[in-house]
Amino acid sequence: MILGICGSPRKQATEYVLQRALSQLEEAGFETEFFTVRGKTIGPCRHCDYCLREKRCLVEDDMYPLYSLLKEAEGIVIATPVYNGGVSAQIKAIMDRCRALGAEDYDALRGKVGMGIAVGGDRAGGQEPALLQIHTFYILNGVIPVSGGSFGANLGACFWSRDTAEGVKEDPYGFRSLDKTLKMFMKFLEKTG
Numbered sequence: 001m002i003l004g005i006c007g008s009p010r011k012q013a014t015e016y017v018l019q020r021a022l023s024q025l026e027e028a029g030f031e032t033e034f035f036t037v038r039g040k041t042i043g044p045c046r047h048c049d050y051c052l053r054e055k056r057c058l059v060e061d062d063m064y065p066l067y068s069l070l071k072e073a074e075g076i077v078i079a080t081p082v083y084n085g086g087v088s089a090q091i092k093a094i095m096d097r098c099r100a101l102g103a104e105d106y107d108a109l110r111g112k113v114g115m116g117i118a119v120g121g122d123r124a125g126g127q128e129p130a131l132l133q134i135h136t137f138y139i140l141n142g143v144i145p146v147s148g149g150s151f152g153a154n155l156g157a158c159f160w161s162r163d164t165a166e167g168v169k170e171d172p173y174g175f176r177s178l179d180k181t182l183k184m185f186m187k188f189l190e191k192t193g
């Protein structure tokens with residue numbers, strides 16, 4: 001199963017692009033699951049170290065269903081809106097809360113394949129720094145980080161939304177970067193699966 005995580009609190013550009021990516025994966029024969037932070041409560045990590053002692057997170061919020069999905073997934077697609085040149089606070093909270101996954105099982109995410117999608121309101125608003133944050137999370141957790149390669153998708157899928165779902169549909173270079181990244185992502189999934 002491939003898990004798509006949408007880090008926008010809105011049903012707008014990031015969700016539109018992620019749903020497109022998941023449809024393409026489905027068309028290629030992969031089973032997918034969609035998870036959005038929209039309408040959910042996922043608090044930040046409290047660094048209480050409860051997880052290190054008890055092997056589970058003390059904060060029993062909407063991170064719990066996501067823990068199960070993350071464990072089950074063979075591939076992860078993190079899609080984030082660009083906020084202040086990086087990932088959204090919601091995506092950062094998810095990344096930090098994965099400390100509890102690692103406390104329960106050090107290899108919980110190891111060997112899975114991961115890609116990123118960054119959607120910014122500006123053409124050059126920090127999409128690549130946001131993708132680097134996603135790739136850093138993958139590297140730290142043993143997830144194989146996948147880009148779309150040079151000539152169009154250097155660090156992954158980068159979109160210019162002009163702040164709306166309608167705007168993102170007008171970004172052909174964004175969809176080109178998505179197609180290239182998905183192609184590489186599927187290649188890795190086939191190799192590891």
Ligand SMILES: Cc1cc2nc3c(=O)[nH]c(=O)nc-3n(C[C@H](O)[C@H](O)[C@H](O)COP(=O)(O)O)c2cc1C
Binds near residue numbers: 008013082084086121
């Ligand atoms: C708090 C906040 C910070 C933002 N910072 C940036 C930014 O640094 N660079 C950028 O290109 N867009 C920035 N934006 C715009 C969003 O990335 C853009 O509207 C994006 O399409 C939001 O995704 P969504 O449409 O899926 O909600 C910011 C938006 C918000 C709410």
